[in-house]
Amino acid sequence: MTATTTSPAAVGEVPSFDVTLRIRRYDPDAATPEAFWEEFTVSAHGTDRVLDAMHKVKWDLDGSLTFRRSCAHGICGSDAMRINGRNRLACKTLLKDLDPSKPITIEPIKGLPVVKDLVVDMEPFFASYREVMPFLIAGKNAPTKERLQSAEERARFDDTTKCILCAACTTSCPVFWTDGQYFGPAAIVNAHRFIFDSRDEGAAQRLEILNDKEGVWRCRTTFNCTDACPRGIEVTKAIAEVKKAMITRAF
Amino acid sequence: MATTSPTLAAPRSPRRSGRGTTRGNLELYGWVFMRVSGALLIVLVFTHLFMNLVVGDGVKAIDFGFVAGKWADPVWQVWDLLILWLAMIHGTNGMRTIINDYATRTGTRLTLTGLLYLAFTVIVVLGTLVIFTFDPCPPGAPADVLASFCTAG
Amino acid sequence: MQIHQYDVVIVGAGGAGMRAALESSQRTRTAVISKLYPTRSHTGAAQGGMCAALANVEEDNWEWHTFDTVKGGDYLVDQDAAEIMAKEAIDAVLDLEKMGLPFNRTPEGKIDQRRFGGHTRNHGEAAVRRACYAADRTGHMILQTLYQQCVKNDVQFFNEYYVLDLLLDTDLTAAKKPRKGAPVRCSGVVAYDLATGEIHVFHAKSVVLATGGSGKIFKTTSNAHTLTGDGMALALRRGIPLEDMEFFQFHPTGLAGLGILLSEAARGEGGILRNGEGERFMERYAPTIKDLAPRDIVARSMANEVREGRGAGPHKDYVLLDLTHLEPEHIEAKLPDITEFARTYLGIEPFTEPVPVYPTAHYAMGGVPTTISTEVLRSNTDVVQGLFAAGEVACVSVHGSNRLGTNSLLDINVFGRRAGIAAAEYATGADWVEMPQDAAAYVVDELERIRTAPAGEKVGDLRKALQETMDANAQVFRTAESLQRALDVIDDLRARYQSISVQDKGRSFNTDLLEAVELGFLLDLARVVVVGALAREESRGGHFREDFPTRDDEGFMHHTMAYAVATKDGDTAIRLDKKPVTVTRYQPMERKY
Numbered sequence: 001m002t003a004t005t006t007s008p009a010a011v012g013e014v015p016s017f018d019v020t021l022r023i024r025r026y027d028p029d030a031a032t033p034e035a036f037w038e039e040f041t042v043s044a045h046g047t048d049r050v051l052d053a054m055h056k057v058k059w060d061l062d063g064s065l066t067f068r069r070s071c072a073h074g075i076c077g078s079d080a081m082r083i084n085g086r087n088r089l090a091c092k093t094l095l096k097d098l099d100p101s102k103p104i105t106i107e108p109i110k111g112l113p114v115v116k117d118l119v120v121d122m123e124p125f126f127a128s129y130r131e132v133m134p135f136l137i138a139g140k141n142a143p144t145k146e147r148l149q150s151a152e153e154r155a156r157f158d159d160t161t162k163c164i165l166c167a168a169c170t171t172s173c174p175v176f177w178t179d180g181q182y183f184g185p186a187a188i189v190n191a192h193r194f195i196f197d198s199r200d201e202g203a204a205q206r207l208e209i210l211n212d213k214e215g216v217w218r219c220r221t222t223f224n225c226t227d228a229c230p231r232g233i234e235v236t237k238a239i240a241e242v243k244k245a246m247i248t249r250a251f
Numbered sequence: 252m253a254t255t256s257p258t259l260a261a262p263r264s265p266r267r268s269g270r271g272t273t274r275g276n277l278e279l280y281g282w283v284f285m286r287v288s289g290a291l292l293i294v295l296v297f298t299h300l301f302m303n304l305v306v307g308d309g310v311k312a313i314d315f316g317f318v319a320g321k322w323a324d325p326v327w328q329v330w331d332l333l334i335l336w337l338a339m340i341h342g343t344n345g346m347r348t349i350i351n352d353y354a355t356r357t358g359t360r361l362t363l364t365g366l367l368y369l370a371f372t373v374i375v376v377l378g379t380l381v382i383f384t385f386d387p388c389p390p391g392a393p394a395d396v397l398a399s400f401c402t403a404g
Numbered sequence: 405m406q407i408h409q410y411d412v413v414i415v416g417a418g419g420a421g422m423r424a425a426l427e428s429s430q431r432t433r434t435a436v437i438s439k440l441y442p443t444r445s446h447t448g449a450a451q452g453g454m455c456a457a458l459a460n461v462e463e464d465n466w467e468w469h470t471f472d473t474v475k476g477g478d479y480l481v482d483q484d485a486a487e488i489m490a491k492e493a494i495d496a497v498l499d500l501e502k503m504g505l506p507f508n509r510t511p512e513g514k515i516d517q518r519r520f521g522g523h524t525r526n527h528g529e530a531a532v533r534r535a536c537y538a539a540d541r542t543g544h545m546i547l548q549t550l551y552q553q554c555v556k557n558d559v560q561f562f563n564e565y566y567v568l569d570l571l572l573d574t575d576l577t578a579a580k581k582p583r584k585g586a587p588v589r590c591s592g593v594v595a596y597d598l599a600t601g602e603i604h605v606f607h608a609k610s611v612v613l614a615t616g617g618s619g620k621i622f623k624t625t626s627n628a629h630t631l632t633g634d635g636m637a638l639a640l641r642r643g644i645p646l647e648d649m650e651f652f653q654f655h656p657t658g659l660a661g662l663g664i665l666l667s668e669a670a671r672g673e674g675g676i677l678r679n680g681e682g683e684r685f686m687e688r689y690a691p692t693i694k695d696l697a698p699r700d701i702v703a704r705s706m707a708n709e710v711r712e713g714r715g716a717g718p719h720k721d722y723v724l725l726d727l728t729h730l731e732p733e734h735i736e737a738k739l740p741d742i743t744e745f746a747r748t749y750l751g752i753e754p755f756t757e758p759v760p761v762y763p764t765a766h767y768a769m770g771g772v773p774t775t776i777s778t779e780v781l782r783s784n785t786d787v788v789q790g791l792f793a794a795g796e797v798a799c800v801s802v803h804g805s806n807r808l809g810t811n812s813l814l815d816i817n818v819f820g821r822r823a824g825i826a827a828a829e830y831a832t833g834a835d836w837v838e839m840p841q842d843a844a845a846y847v848v849d850e851l852e853r854i855r856t857a858p859a860g861e862k863v864g865d866l867r868k869a870l871q872e873t874m875d876a877n878a879q880v881f882r883t884a885e886s887l888q889r890a891l892d893v894i895d896d897l898r899a900r901y902q903s904i905s906v907q908d909k910g911r912s913f914n915t916d917l918l919e920a921v922e923l924g925f926l927l928d929l930a931r932v933v934v935v936g937a938l939a940r941e942e943s944r945g946g947h948f949r950e951d952f953p954t955r956d957d958e959g960f961m962h963h964t965m966a967y968a969v970a971t972k973d974g975d976t977a978i979r980l981d982k983k984p985v986t987v988t989r990y991q992p993m994e995r996k997y
Contacts, residue, residue: 174352178351178352179351211279212278213278215278217278217279217281217282220348243282246279247279247283250276250279
């Protein structure tokens, strides 16, 4: 295999190189469904992402390779997967940043049931999200025009509005891996987004929900979620802020 | 009206019925207890180390008599009891977490956790007994190892 | 096979679909069918803002907004529709704020507004601050906010279900059309559950199409892989015309070579386009509003710079978006995402280096023709009862031949809302239309044929050939020759598609099979685009013919209506018709900026 990744050349002069993907496969329709590893080698360019290489496999080598993807630039949150042992979006991970001289391992995100190849059942994840009441709860007598909110009040929860619900954080959390009932970082992030919104009046209810046995107190600040977040949200910090709000309320 | 008889299938994303919420702040207090006691433990342990290893003749002064002397004082009894209990709680909790993370098979996990709790109970009970039933002046012991107050009377 | 019955079925869960669902589900029993999880929809990729004449930061009114929309669309806009959109824009923005959308704020705490391409004060005097925004992720916030409201209102979703057929009570593809005024009604849709491979028939009184665009007919595009024009193609195949499909918007600032969108807000916040010689070339093409000219003009100017050898880079094949003169804190606050795109995908630091950009296929101005109440038209005057469309899939037409930036987010909110209300109201008053006995037969047969076909043509090969020919021949610059070349390739690909085959023969999560189906949609739509472009021998908005470089109001001041009609050999042909443009206040003028 010839991995010829030179220094990032100017756009338009991208060297091509071969890259091997080591992909965790699982076919539920097989006679005896069993997960296994399969390797594919494709040629790639300097600006190619892991998703591009996977598309080459799907479109040129093996059409049965199954994964979710949509926008292909890190906005829709479809293609979170475990790449070289870390949760990332395949469309936001450049091959050249991964040392393409070694096979790149690609597995489904951990902790959710695998449906096929890299596709997992997202329903438990979204169920946790729905449970934290992720919507504005505001008084009935809204003004005719917009509610006023200062730029500072708006900035207070800016970080957590960036969430794209890709599940990279929740499925990187060791607590979630062993306790699938844990709300998980993503649900807490989305509760945080409203708890700290000056227009919202439902903070008490949300804090009550997250005070649950499976709520924020399960978090043990391993920072896996912050590392995994493709949107750069400081997830662990957000969780800590929710904890702090609860403690302030209790004492 | 329709001639077909519609079978109304359940939608694929049903709301989860909720995971038995625990009312009250039990989890919160547990969390706060671990933080506060952790901070307390640091103070306890380092003061303990300082008293034993640095003050006076330092480490050279430690002998049976030294220990006996400390445990004759109720303050140090409570002090060491707290260290024992808190260190065991924190240590056991950490071990429990590690077991949960790495023992994937239910059987292994239950066995290891069981052993852990057994060890916790044995050590805590034994240690507590020792602290409170400790005799600083065992009869028949050579006088040079005993604390000064044993021979004073 | 399962059969479901709902008063309203909404196809697609992007901005338009969910906005419609919020209205409809409060009035009647509603289901939303989406081939993606709702939050994956491409509304979330929209960046810059949503225009409404709130006049929060400077004088503005909806009439100016209407004028800009009409002029931006090169007078092919139906002016009654544009007026409705500009008027209802204000409430649409306020509604979103009340739903909790975190707009950026002015120092007084009101919704902040910024400049955007083609939006001007007092009929073109100068750029106006009209776009309400949330950093450069306005679309993301809209999508999330609408989904949040759907969660709140317990809207019923069928996620990862592909709608593959539209059920009408009359065959519109037959040579003999139903007479004028005859009722044609929609009775539901047929969907495919990706997870299990099972067919679900949805019997409905009202169906709302909100499936989004078809950008994947092009290679270089800002569109998601899933934007394959499903709703448009389904309508076309069932004999419903498509309107103005030759007008496709190319967004000026896609990351060079990748097509990833960099918002027009970059220029709204002060970014400048420069050619290889460092010249601010837009001064030559649009002396008044320069870099903030409408997208068709900027894209064409950029392509022209490159064509005339003034491009940047080793191959002189792109131009540069220069943000280096702006304060890094300002960029970080207002444009955090797009600067990150430049860093992630091109390794370029926008604070210190200009970013390579080139036009990227972005938005279908055309689509399923609708009335201003979002009812789908089957001819110039008759509607299909119980069928509605909103968003990019539809053509009202508020965008004419070129959509102004931010007007798509507006479109989905204004007409999504209207569609939800109209569909629910129709369903409340209407009777159930009987479905055909073998409603799902066509879909079942077609899927089974492709799934079990012996090794033949590969999806990837055909799609690549299609996208490459569209990029080469039907992009910013078009001629009769280039379009004919594209049409020849498409015809050939359509023939080869007959022997399409897939490698994945399974039933669960067979994305291979669905990509093959989607390729069929793309081929059908690309043909309509090219046939329409060939016939339109003028240049207007997003459609530029080098062999006919000027606008021809005498010959072409009309909408194109493209019908698929069955031919004797079992195939279909595209028949073009005209539809008059609705003109209320503004007579066509020369379009200068």
